[in-house]
Amino acid sequence: MTSVGARLAATIAQDPTRPLVTWYDDGSGERTELSGATLGNWVAKTANLLVDGVGVGPGERAVILLPPHWQSAAVLLGAWSAGLVVTLVPGPGEVGFTTVERAAELTQPERYLLGLHPLGLPLREVPAGYLDYAAEVRTFGDRFAGPPVDDQDDLVAAATDRAAALGLGPSDRVLVDVARHPDPLDWLLAPLSVGASTVLCGQLDRSLLAKRAQTERVSRILAG
Numbered sequence: 001m002t003s004v005g006a007r008l009a010a011t012i013a014q015d016p017t018r019p020l021v022t023w024y025d026d027g028s029g030e031r032t033e034l035s036g037a038t039l040g041n042w043v044a045k046t047a048n049l050l051v052d053g054v055g056v057g058p059g060e061r062a063v064i065l066l067p068p069h070w071q072s073a074a075v076l077l078g079a080w081s082a083g084l085v086v087t088l089v090p091g092p093g094e095v096g097f098t099t100v101e102r103a104a105e106l107t108q109p110e111r112y113l114l115g116l117h118p119l120g121l122p123l124r125e126v127p128a129g130y131l132d133y134a135a136e137v138r139t140f141g142d143r144f145a146g147p148p149v150d151d152q153d154d155l156v157a158a159a160t161d162r163a164a165a166l167g168l169g170p171s172d173r174v175l176v177d178v179a180r181h182p183d184p185l186d187w188l189l190a191p192l193s194v195g196a197s198t199v200l201c202g203q204l205d206r207s208l209l210a211k212r213a214q215t216e217r218v219s220r221i222l223a224g
Contacts, residue, residue, distance in 0.1 A: 002153065002156050003080070003081075003149040003150070003152045004080035004081065004152055004155060005043075005077075005080060005144075006149075007156060007159075007192055007193055008043065008077055009040075010195070011036060012036035012037065014195060016036045016037035017035050017036070017037065018035060018036055018197065019034070019035055019197055020034060020035060020039050020198070021033075021034045021039055021070050021073055021200065022197075022198070022199045022200065022216065023069060023070040023200050023202070024199065024200065024202065024212070025202040026201065026202070026203045026205040026208065027202070028118070028203075030118045032118055039070075039074065040142075042071075042074035042078070042137070043074055043077040043078045043144070044081075044140075044141065044143055044144035045074075045078070045141065045142055046074050046075055046077070046078025046081075046140075047078040047081040047082040047144040047146060048140035049078070049136060049137050050082045050084065050095065051082050052140065053140065054094070054095050054110045056082070056094045056095055057082065057083060057084075057147060058082070058083030058084070058147060058149055058151070059083065059085065060085070060093075060095075061087055061092065061094055062079040062084045062085070062087065062093055062094070062097070063087045063089075063092075063095070063096040063097070063098075063106065064076060064086055064087070064088060064096070065088070065089075065096070065097070065099075065102050065106070066097060066098060066099065067099070067116075067182070067202070068176075068178035068181075068182055068184070068188075068202065069116050069200075069202070070200070071133075072114075072116075072184075073188055075114070075133070076184055076188060077188070077192075080149075080152065080155070081144060081149070082144075082146055082149075083146070083151070088184070090107070092107070094108060094109065094110065095108050095112070096108035096110070097111075097114060097133060098111075098112075098113065099113065099114055099115075099116065100113050100115065103127060103130060106130075111129065112131050112132070112133040113127070113130045113132060113133060114133045115132075115134065122134045123135075156193060159185060159190050159192065160194070162185050162186065162189070162193075163191065163193050163194045163196075166186070166190055166220070166222065167220065168191055168196050169196065170195035171196075171219070172191070172196040172197075172219045172220045173196065173197045173199065173216065173217055173218050174196050174198050174199065174218070174219070174220045174221075175199040175201065175216065175218040175220070175221045175222065176200050176201065176222045176223070177201055177204045177222065177223035179202070180222070180223060180224065181222050186222060187222075196220075199212070199216045199218060201223075204223070206223070209223060
């Protein structure tokens with residue numbers, strides 16, 4: 001048996017300094033690069049927020065209504081590392097995460113909003129009844145030692161199968177047009193399952209595709 005958290009830890013252990021997730025937004029000009037160690041810290045803080053802050057644990061449900069983004073990766077991986085069941089559509093659950101624009105879609109008792117700021121800065125204003133993920137998560141430890149997770153075999157198997165279907169391997173650096181591949185199975189879990197790194201592109205300017213692939217030393221492109 002294995003888990004998403006175990007796969008992430010194994011990938012980071014190979015080289016914690018290697019860029020693991022690089023995020024571009026061609027609409028804003030943003031570029032954010034996270035090494036394995038940095039992403040691991042964000043994931044651990046998120047898992048600790050969920051377990052120690054919210055008080056949820058394996059088998060409980062997180063509703064995550066977020067677009068592809070490096071912060072979304074931290075939230076998703078943090079939830080899976082804590083053993084939560086992740087739901088990507090509105091519905092019941094113990095905790096929810098979304099953007100300000102979709103805040104009304106969350107009905108959970110614990111609700112977190114993300115501003116998706118390039119530097120991970122807090123929101124300027126937080127609506128009543130919600131918490132600011134960026135502000136809250138920073139107060140938690142960057143090492144996670146929660147209960148073991150042993151019920152994610154199907155999720156890991158689906159990611160591994162998808163990686164094989166996409167032809168991904170551990171040495172790959174994969175550029176993903178997230179508008180065309182919005183499913184976390186494609187932009188997050190499949191590359192992670194084989195230890196590949198990703199260059200995630202939001203609002204991709206396709207005229208920049210060839211140059212970006214060269215600059216980022218991309219070996220695989222998922223843009224079709």
